[in-house]
Each structure stands twice: as C-alpha cells, then as structure tokens.
Amino acid sequence: MKDQGINPDSSELYVNNTYVLLSPIANEFSQETLQSLSKLEIKCWAIGDVNYSIRKKRKKLDTCFFILVDRNGKFLEEKGRYLNLKQGRLDFNKQIETIRKSKYFVSDYVWNYKDDRHMIVLEIPKKYNDSFINFIGGKYSKMFTEQQLLHLKIKDSKNSTRLSIFTRDKQFVPRFQNVLNEYYGTNVQLEDEIAEHSEIFLPFIPTREVFNYKKDYQFLIDNLFNSF
Numbered sequence: 001m002k003d004q005g006i007n008p009d010s011s012e013l014y015v016n017n018t019y020v021l022l023s024p025i026a027n028e029f030s031q032e033t034l035q036s037l038s039k040l041e042i043k044c045w046a047i048g049d050v051n052y053s054i055r056k057k058r059k060k061l062d063t064c065f066f067i068l069v070d071r072n073g074k075f076l077e078e079k080g081r082y083l084n085l086k087q088g089r090l091d092f093n094k095q096i097e098t099i100r101k102s103k104y105f106v107s108d109y110v111w112n113y114k115d116d117r118h119m120i121v122l123e124i125p126k127k128y129n130d131s132f133i134n135f136i137g138g139k140y141s142k143m144f145t146e147q148q149l150l151h152l153k154i155k156d157s158k159n160s161t162r163l164s165i166f167t168r169d170k171q172f173v174p175r176f177q178n179v180l181n182e183y184y185g186t187n188v189q190l191e192d193e194i195a196e197h198s199e200i201f202l203p204f205i206p207t208r209e210v211f212n213y214k215k216d217y218q219f220l221i222d223n224l225f226n227s228f
Helices: 017-028 031-038 050-055 085-099 126-136 146-151 160-167 170-184 192-196 219-226
Strands: 041-046 064-070 105-110 117-123
Touching: 017 031, 017 041, 017 064, 017 126, 017 160, 031 085, 085 105, 085 117, 126 219, 160 170
Parallel strands: none
Antiparallel strands: 041 064, 064 117, 105 117
C-alpha cells in the first residue's frame, strides 16, 4: 500500500474519500463562502482532526469539514517558491474574513506554528447527517437520495466519477478495479456479480480522512454511530 495517509506537507491537493464523495455537500454553503474557498489554496478536505477533538474535550468527531489551506497561496514546486507570497497572504486574510461570516463557520486555527498551514472548520448541514454516517460506514450508494444528487449538482456535474460511485454504475467497475490494484499493489479481477453487491470505491480509512488519527482515538469515530 503506497498511501500512508494525509500528508499536510504536500504541495498538492490530497485526494481522499472526503474530497471525492463528501465535499459536494459544500454546495449548501452560500455563494460568498464558496467563492472564498475557491480562492484559497486548499491542501486537503477531511472530517476531523484528533488534536482539535482532544483540545475541545470531545467524545466524538464533530460533524464538520476540516479544510487545510496554505496561507501563502500557490506553491511552485518546480521553482521551490510561492507564486506571490505577499499577495497570497493578503488574499488569505481577505477570504478568511468572509468565511468567518458563514452560518456554517465553526472555527479556524493555525495548523502548525512552524509553517503556514491553516485549518478551517465548517459544519456539515444537519440534514446530511445520514449522508455523513453512510460515508463513514462505507455505504456510498446510500449517501444521497435522487433529489439530493440533483440539489447538490452531482447529477449535473462534469465529474461522472462521483455519480458512478453513488449509483454503483457497472461501467465504472473497470476503473474501480484499477484504483484498487494501484492502491493495494494487487492484480485483482473484479467479477460483475461481486461488484453488484459491493460499493465501487475505496473503503473508509481513518488515516486518509482524519488528521492526526491514531488507533487509540478510534472511539471518536465509533461514537458517531450512536449520536444521531
């Protein structure tokens, strides 16, 4: 298995299940909030940060997005520098002020005082509690109703991968097979009858979806199933 989990030091967007499957719920946010998020250099979408939960003395994860951004803007890997450090910081300060006015805003905090990463915490609307629980349970085809798929613009999106996963589209099985084999370093051939009764995406893996996850804090996830 190549992927060891969230790497906050990466200059690239970390593509995990939260980003692929849960982030469309952000379409519930106001246009102002969405525009501000789109102008930030987002590094990762996640559903928790164990360190945050410990500080807040939580017994379970908050039902929130934890969005890690770079306060300095875009980093040019090939040149080893930021595109425009001064402007990046000015843009961040402007956008974070708008995001703090969102009714879904919960908190924001410095991720690491040694670098320029910043965490933004936004509440997932309560009407998607079932979606959230099904996501954690790996029941992706049960995350959204037909109406929600339309409302969140998933059905109208150019990203057909998302819709294929949510609807268990058989045509996606070969691609899912490639994803599985690449991730696990295997050469598995999925049979149609197996795929028919299975979700066609990677399972929920806490190290990929929760910052600072450790097995000792699995209770923060487990307790979610008894909280709604």
